[in-house]
Amino acid sequence: MKKLENKVIAITGAAMGLGLATAIEAAQQGAQLALVDYNEKALEEAKQFILKDYPDTKVTTVVADVSKEEEVKKYVEETVKAFGRIDGFYNNAGIEGKQAPMTEYDVEVFKKVIGINLMGVYYGMRYILPIMQKQEYGRIVNVASVGGIRGVMNQTPYVASKHAVSGMTKNAALEFGRHGITTNAIAPGAILTPMVAEAFKQVNPDDPQAAETEYAQANPTKRLGLPEEVAKVVVFLLSEDASYVNGQTIAIDGGESNSY
Ligand code: NAD
Known part of the structure; x- marks a missing residue:
């Protein structure tokens, strides 16, 4: 039995990196996919890449910028229109921003990082949680970072946004656990x-x-780390096997965040 047989999984930032790796692993595990990214060309290439190896997978793509509330509403609506439900949500799109000391950080870049990494993750949950609540079922995996559990030199907005992702994950777990929804976060190291x-x-x-x-x-x-090593953990968290894991931020970093 495949881990995500016939599950509808929405993935943001799906055109490359960790989003694409998870889309491939989810397709291998039987999922149907709604792929979201603001890079239209790369998104189409990602779709074709998946269909080449997994031609039976139903794949829709939606071009959207996750930092814009209206575009988040659009990708959620289009996913529901295509599939009728959303079983799992990999809330992954994010950027690093420029590296600079805290007091010299470009404020516009700071706001951009927060807009994508924090508000984008929040909007995604804001519009998908009510759908999962109606279904009385859902699995959400938000993408934090080791920068969501530790400080990282010269990356203040990234660290702030990723700590916020971990915090919002705990709140969603508390507020929606009673509806059959689990919400967890992953904290990758350098992948x-x-x-x-x-x-x-x-x-x-x-x-x-x-x-x-x-x-x-x-x-x-x-x-x-390799993207595939992250994807396998994400698929586990999106699957039935993780049904009693809720509100956790799980490091995938080779153990590095344990060092003092
Ligand atoms: P990546 O840059 O390789 O891929 C990110 C994807 O997200 C791209 O396809 C990009 O077009 C898309 N994207 C970015 N901003 C977007 C927006 N506003 N709207 C829609 N799509 C957008 O990055 P990655 O390494 O795969 O990172 C994915 C997530 O994992 C991010 O949240 C990142 O912070 C997190 N992360 C990555 C690492 C790592 O080592 N790679 C470590 C910790 C956390």
């Missing part, structure tokens, strides 16, 4: 995606590979 490649370019513009190698040395596993 090899386009976002992290960009971060290493910011740390060492001349030699991003050196920045990556140095970063990996600090991890107990001496390597970075």
Whole structure:
């Protein structure tokens, strides 16, 4: 039995990185998919990529910016129109922002990070929770970060937004657990995606590979994580197997956040 057989799963930030990896794993586990991203071209490529390997998967795409409330309403409405329900929601779209000391941080970039990472996650839950409440069933996985349980140098808005994701996850768990809905968050460490490649370019513009190698040395596993390693945990949390896990923020970081 596949873990997500015939479940309707909505995924934001689905065009690449952790969103795409989870979409592929969910398709493999029998899910039907509503893929959301603001990068239209990459989103279409992601859809074709999935259909090539999993041609029986029903896939819809919605181009939307998660920081805009009206566009969130639109992707939720279009998903319900296409499938009639939403069983699982991977609330994943996010950006890192620029790296800079707290007192020098560009305020406009700060607001943009909060707009996508915090408000985008909130709007998603605001419009999907009522649908799941009617169904008396739902699984939500929000994407925090190790930056949602620890500080990270020069990334104040990212850390603020990801702590907020962890906090909102606890509240959704408390307020909606009685309706058959579980809400959890994941806290990935450094996982090899386009976002992290960009971060290493910011740390060492001349030699991003050196920045990556140095970063990996600090991890107990001496390597970075792979998107597929995150996707398997997300699919578990979206599945029946995780039915009594609620309100948790689960680190997927090779153990690095335990170090002092
Ligand atoms: P990525 O940049 O590789 O992919 C992010 C995707 O989200 C892209 O397809 C992008 O177009 C989309 N997106 C960004 N802003 C959007 C918006 N406003 N509306 C719609 N789509 C939008 O990033 P990733 O590494 O896959 O990160 C995904 C999530 O995981 C983010 O929330 C990120 O903060 C979190 N995360 C990643 C890591 C990591 O190491 N990669 C670690 C911790 C947390």
